[in-house]
Amino acid sequence: MSVKESIQHLIEKIPQGEPFTNSRFLRLGSRAAVDKTLSRLVEQGSLQRVARGVFVRPKQSRFVGNVMPDVSRVVQVIAKDHGETIQVHGAEAARRFKLSSQMPTTPVYYTSGPTREIRIGNLKVKLMHTGSQRKLQHAGKRPGLALSALWYLGKENVNVEIVRRIRDGLSKEEFETLQSSRMPAWMSEIFRQYEASRAHG
Structure with missing residues (x-):
């Protein structure tokens, strides 16, 4: 052949x-x-x-x-080919959890590889390098998406209500995975407050 x-x-x-x-x-x-x-x-x-x-x-x-494949699927295939880990950018992650109504004009992903722009069909997609393994935890899974949203919203905007809304968007197992992730002290503290509010609620 x-x-x-x-x-x-x-x-x-x-x-x-x-x-x-x-x-x-x-x-x-x-x-x-x-x-x-x-x-x-x-x-x-x-x-x-x-x-x-x-x-x-x-x-x-x-x-x-003609139906184009989903952009995130194409990005995953490219990342796998280059041995990279990719994660949905926080702005898009927050939108998917309905924590923000802002629609990013250009799809952005965090990557363990180099920062660059790629063209998928007529769309420009930005891959942004991050050296933080914490930001790439559970990449491609819903707990990772939730972490990305929390990092993006930041210390000033994340509260018990935000955690509750993220909890509503995850299964029990996914939320437990999220809680056991490596996260900064301020994020851990909000989760502790969330658990305390449930205990009293």
Whole structure:
């Protein structure tokens, strides 16, 4: 089987709309041969390039036509390819927990890798380096999202009511994971106050 046939065979097994990177096929041939095959498949319309080195088998919807994969899914695939850990930025995390109505104009993620901008389709996405492992705890999971929101809101804005609203957005297990996370003293103190308020409530 040629490099092209081997790649096509593997691609057919990938679900439509699921992003993947060119590095997935490097064991089948040289980078040049892999890139050439993928470029040809893009030209034929069998594949769609959604970001540099990231592709997807087009997924069609009768309502909107071509369906782009979720931006966060593409970012995760890129991060995994580079051996990075990524976390949703606090502004977006706070919005998802309905703690803020501000909609970030550019999607931003914290990363253990270098700060840079990537283009996904027509969208610019910013990856911001953070050296803080505490900010990357439980990356990609809801307790990590909650931590990101709390860091973003900061000491001045986080209170028992904020913790209560985050608790409402998590399962019991997720909230316990959040409580056992490494966090600064001010954050731990708010959780202690929250537990005290429940005990008295």
